[in-house]
Amino acid sequence: MPGELSRAAAIVGAAEANEIGYPEDPKTAIQLHVEAIKNVSDQTGIPISRINGVFGAGWSSQIAEHLGLHPAYIDTTAVGGCSFEMHVHHALAAIHAGIIDVALVTHGENGWSSRATKGRGTGRSRGGDPWDPGSLYSSPYGVSGAPSNYSHAMTRHNYRFGSTPEDFAHIAVVTRQWATLNPRAVMHSKETHPFGGPITIEDVQNARMISWPLTLLHCCLVTDYGGAVLVTSPEIANSVKTKPVWIAGAGENMSHSNMLEMEDFTATSAAASSAAAYKMAGMGPEDMEMAMIYDSFTVTAGITAEMLGLAPRGEGFTLWKDGRAAPGGKFPINTNGGGLSFNHSGMYGMQLLVEAYRQLSGTAEDAGYSGLPGKQTSARSCVVNGTGGSLSTTGTLVLVAD
């Protein structure tokens, strides 16, 4: 008997770049991608604008951005030459699940031309290609890493909504309060870090300036972390000894790859990714009892809270400022102490997942392997939102307790 995914999707067109083999004039990888994409669009009559899933073995977000797309499914599985067969497999699942209905699987590789371009234009590593637009049109201007980019978003938020850096400083102060309840947090106390323990608005605002208006305490930590989660079928979930936390909804999206293409500096694609997740869950922000929000910077968390529908536009920071997000508040946010005060290893999305599971499974105070408990809340539902790049990409989950 065929499986549930059998014939759930089909390949409807296939095309190549205009010139393959040994082009006389050297080509870049993105050039080969774009030619093939335009050709398959022409071949099938499906406009490029109709594509809602982008699958590539690297550089998926850059390709989507080059095309001006905001896909609801982004896959960069890159495990060698078989990646594209896997992309088809993943696209089948995504289509079957109703997340997307037009998937683009694309490839461009200038194995020959890269000899003439001296290894440039290969698109092989993010940010490492001197012909990547970010390198060409941003790197001459002295920006170095995330803080120097994210600060531009806070300036624009302050301008547009009349908010202030002090408003966002409340996010750092409240998140630190959570960290003081979590002995695993780097900034738990003076015992865990010389600058650990409670902080004030003045501490945040008087800290060393990194990229105005962001001081050091508006920025996340840089630490080590390891984490893993297991996702299983309902049958297995119902038969194991641990408590399941159900994935009620999931969604993803992107507004840009390079900040040059960030249309609105006060908004992220979390509006779209959370809309998809809430729709899948049949729930809304009003049904959420807590949130785990990626807080690479205070401004990331504040803006994201608005995108998730947890606060009106321009007022995300009020969740922290009026104490709702704080320990004992009505709507706990970042109960582990956040990327700001718990742990941030570079990519913090796993930390969000682990804490959301601990909270919703009622195991937040289990000391576990480390022997260090956290702080349990009573929440039964949680919206989890990860943000990647320069406020570029977002993934939202709606998780509910058993």
Place this chain on the structure above:
Amino acid sequence: MPYTKPIPEPDPLGKPFWDGAKAGKLMLPRCTNCNRVHWYPRLICPHCHAREIEWIEASGEGQIHTFAVQHRAFGGWADETPFVTAYIDLKEGDRMFTVLRGVDATKPETIKIGAPVKVEFEPANDDVSIAFWRVAEE
């Protein structure tokens, strides 16, 4: 004085921009199908997906969209902190990133979003000139 900051390696796609920069002109890509300007240069119009793109000489005028003051930087820029980075809304449409000139980085409250700016170019070497934007005199 030698140019100590990062110097980009122009690609064939952006050649008209870099050639223009060397000659002191701001060149921008424009789609001949939908007539919209886009930045950075594309192989395909990100708005309408036509592949017929021309280059126009732009006015070199714009406005500050948003900005930040960098207090920490590396390489040649480390010697210049604090300095102001900004996204510029181009008169012709879309946006560029730059280091802003004609502003006091120690007084960010005096820098205004929406303020008019003009482009200028600084030669980094014999082939490459870098675009900078300066707050226009009142």
